[in-house]
Amino acid sequence: MLFNKLLPKEGNFFELFNAHAARMIEGAHAFSKLVANYADANLREQYNREVDNAERAADKVTQEVNRLIHSTFITPIDREQIHTLINTMDDVADLIQDSAETMALYDVRHMTEEITRLTDLSVRCCERVQEAVGFLSKLSDHDTAAAALKTCEEIDKLESDADRVMRAALSKLFREEPDVREVIKLKAIYELLETITDKCEDVANVVEGIVLENS
Template sequence: MFSSRKQDPFFISLQKIAENMREAIHYANNAKFESISDLKEISIKMKQYETYGDNLIHELIVMLNKSFMTPIEREDILALANRLDDVLDGAEHCIAHFEMFSFTELDESMRTFLEYITKSADEIVAAIELLNKKNLINMRKHIILIKDYERECDEVSRSSIKQLFLKEKDPIRLIKFRDIYDQLEDIADYCQDVANTLETIIMRNA
């Protein structure tokens, strides 16, 4: 366990990366997908979040390269940053497909996916805030919730795809819906990857 009470710049950097990711996920979840112009605006905004996230990761890598001492293994810091980036990249990529498909038909399954992913993003930030405070043990409850939400997304994926193949007769629409479902499930999986990385950090440092 860490002994210093001072906030570490590496943990502060990770928290900024996580908060930018969460803000992007909340934006996507709250956005109105009602017109082609909406899709374009949402896609541009998500790209801005993704670009800012890349800049934050670059700053962290520069700091890692310049620092002799790190609060935890530098490989764990970089792994956590990259897993957070995967969540944001996945969300940006998914929204880009909405825009490419001119897809303004968010169904109940997609909304449910987004709600669970948003909850996962909140839990990720809460866990990293505890990491910043060097309170590793209490991070576990947030990790458990992230994994619970990923399992819920698995169920949504199975049921939505089943219903899709039962009801949808248009092959083009079927392809579009299936693509979006798969990408949303991927984002939930990326959130679980963050949780797994946080578990590794706890195991090595608690």
Template sequence: MALGNIFNFFVPKDKKFFPLFEQAGSNLIEMAKVLNEAVNTTDEVKRKELTKRIEDLEHRGDDITHQIHLELGKNFITPFDREDIHSLASSLDDVADYIHGASNRMDMYKVTQPTQAMKELAELLVEATEHVAKAVYELKDIKNIRNITDSCVRINSVENKADYIFEKAVAELFEFEKDAIILIKHKEVLSSMETATDKCEDVSNVLESILVKNA
């Protein structure tokens, strides 16, 4: 093994892992913004284009996650525990999966008139992913405990709001919606959106665990 390769093997990989995590965070923000645009447009052709855009971004997120896992296999020294790197990558990927799931269900179930609750949840997802991305960005300086913790608190607050909107919307569906098919379709879309905010909270929990171990 060449001397340069030996040196690269033992140098902490903050120049590899953190940029990938930042890319994942930025990708989530873009996915959430596109979903928010999709639920607020009345143009069906435009919504189809936005749905395709979200699918493309989800594939990009998969590629980023795969690259993080490849780096874990290639590198001996990591900036923090390997298990935490894996957990963080997986939790970020889960957020992308459920944003994509919400978009996909809207398309497949032909939900042409997104409800007010869907619009509110989509807006909260933008807020949650922005806090996720900020916390992940701050992670490269592990001593920024206050900044990371503040973002985690905000993520949890957004998730609580999403829970309330989801539960209220489902209750109203059961009370007022007489068409069982529409009820099921709307509940499935709302569930995917609300679960996406849950997954943002999972990211927050992983970040807090990393802080406890490394700060």
């Protein structure tokens, strides 16, 4: 028994990455439904709760990964890469929750076309992150490694699209919105949503580094 305890263990890091990605997707989809049904106060409250629940579940996975880093003798990939990956993924989940909370705190009354477009791009980025992370356990396969890199490129393109949408949204906002309070509110929302895609790109950069070093 003692000998078994002393044997090196890799831990279930890849499973935990996938679990976190699933919770992140739950939060992203709930936020998308929140935006789509924003005029309905009851649905808005329901989807806000779902976003919060997904973020808390993602936090628990992050805590477990960080605990395992310190208790696992041999890790399947570099410890620093594991730490950076899970915490950057958790930043995405946090930003989704921050976006929902900010809408409530700022008493945003209606959704704009730009919020809808940025939300769609954010969800698509999160879905690609889930896909990219799912490849990590099979990097010894050349086709899988190539698919992971292609997915990272797609995330980069989506982030660039979101950046363009945000710049156009801010330009329109400052030109056409006469209420300074609305300008402040919407500017904050636009920037938060674009930051979700920025952080997804950060995840993609970490994944790309892992792929290049381990395939």
